[in-house]
Amino acid sequence: RKIYMITPTKTRAEQIADLTRLAQTLYLIPNLFWIIVEDESQRTGRLHRLLQSFNLPFIHLNIATPDYLKPTKNQSTWRRPRGMHQKNIALQWIRENTNTNDDALVYFADDDNSYHWKLFQEIRKVQLVGVWPVGLVGELLYERPICLNGKVYSWFHYIYRKRKFPTDMAGFAIHLGLVHKHSNYLFNVSANSVGEQESNILDAMTSMNQLECLANNASKIYVWHTKTQSMFLTTTEKLRNAGMKYDLISEL
Numbered sequence: 486r487k488i489y490m491i492t493p494t495k496t497r498a499e500q501i502a503d504l505t506r507l508a509q510t511l512y513l514i515p516n517l518f519w520i521i522v523e524d525e526s527q528r529t530g531r532l533h534r535l536l537q538s539f540n541l542p543f544i545h546l547n548i549a550t551p552d553y554l555k556p557t558k559n560q561s562t563w564r565r566p567r568g569m570h571q572k573n574i575a576l577q578w579i580r581e582n583t584n585t586n587d588d589a590l591v592y593f594a595d596d597d598n599s600y601h602w603k604l605f606q607e608i609r610k611v612q613l614v615g616v617w618p619v620g621l622v623g624e625l626l627y628e629r630p631i632c633l634n635g636k637v638y639s640w641f642h643y644i645y646r647k648r649k650f651p652t653d654m655a656g657f658a659i660h661l662g663l664v665h666k667h668s669n670y671l672f673n674v675s676a677n678s679v680g681e682q683e684s685n686i687l688d689a690m691t692s693m694n695q696l697e698c699l700a701n702n703a704s705k706i707y708v709w710h711t712k713t714q715s716m717f718l719t720t721t722e723k724l725r726n727a728g729m730k731y732d733l734i735s736e737l
C-alpha cells in the first residue's frame with residue numbers, strides 16, 4: 486500500500502539540513518511517494534538539487550504563503566497558520582493525480598519532526614483513519630489518544646482543551662479515499678484557526694468511533710514534534726564590516 490507523504494517546507498537557513506535528515510529517513514521506507522511543497526513563488530534550485538540527490542519518488546510543488554498571513558517581526562510564528570496553503574495544494578494534487586479507488590494512505594509530515602521507520606508500518610495498517618501518540622508536543626512529553634481494544638475513548642492533552650481531536654498533524658493518517666470523498670475539503674488558512682487544523686480535518690472526514698488506535702494501542706511513540714532552533718547568524722553587513730564575505734559555495 487502506497488503512502489503519499491505531504492511535506493510543506495519553508496525557506497530558512499536550516500532548511501536543507503532538516504530536509505537531508507528527513508530524506509534519509511525516507512530511504513528506509515518502501516513504496517512512499519513524497520509530495521514536497523515549497524513555500525515560495527518559484528521552485529528553488531536548492532531544493533531541486535536536494536531532491537535530485539536522493540533516489541526517492543517525489544513531486545516538487547510550490548506556493549507562496551501570502552505576505553499578509555506571514556508572521557510579522559514582533560509576532561511569534563505560532564499565531565499564524567504554518568504550511569497550510571502548501572498542504573492544500575498537495576491535497577489538490579492528490580485529487581487530480583490519483584484514483585478514487587486507489588488503496589493508499591495520506592500522511593502530513595512537517596520537515597523538522599523526527600520519524601522512526603516503524604511509524605510508516607503503522608501508517609500502512611490504516612483502514613480509514615489511524616491515530617497514535619506524538620512525542621514532545623503540546624507542552625507535554627507526548628500527546629496521545631487513550632484507547633481500549635483499538636478504539637479511542639479520550640485523549641491525553643494539555644493545551645487548547647476545546648479541540649475535539651486534540652492531536653498534532655504528525656499523529657494521524659487518512660485513507661486516500663477520504664481525500665477524494667471530501668473533495669472540497671481544504672485547510673482553513675486564516676489566523677484564527679491556528680491550533681485547530683488537525684481537529685478540523687478529522688472532524689470533517691471522520692468521527693471518534695471510526696478512529697483506529699495504532700502503535701500498540703497508543704502505547705508507543707514513533708514520531709516526535711521536534712523543532713529546529715533557528716541559528717544565530719551574523720549579518721552580511723557585519724561580515725562586510727569585518728572585511729569578510731561568503732564565497733559562492735552552495736549546499737549540495
Ligand code: UGA
Binds near residue numbers: 492495523568569655
Ligand atoms: C505545528 C504542526 O505540527 C503543523 O503540522 C501545523 O501546520 C502547525 O503547527 C500549525 O498549526 O500551523 P509547528 O512545528 O509549530 O507545527 O510549525 P512549523 O514546523 O514551523 O511549520 C509546519 C510546516 O509548515 C513545516 O514543514 C514548515 O517548513 C512549513 N511552513 C511553516 C511553511 O511552509 N511556511 C511557513 O510560513 C511556516
Ligand code: MN
Binds near residue numbers: 596597711
Ligand atoms: Mn515543526
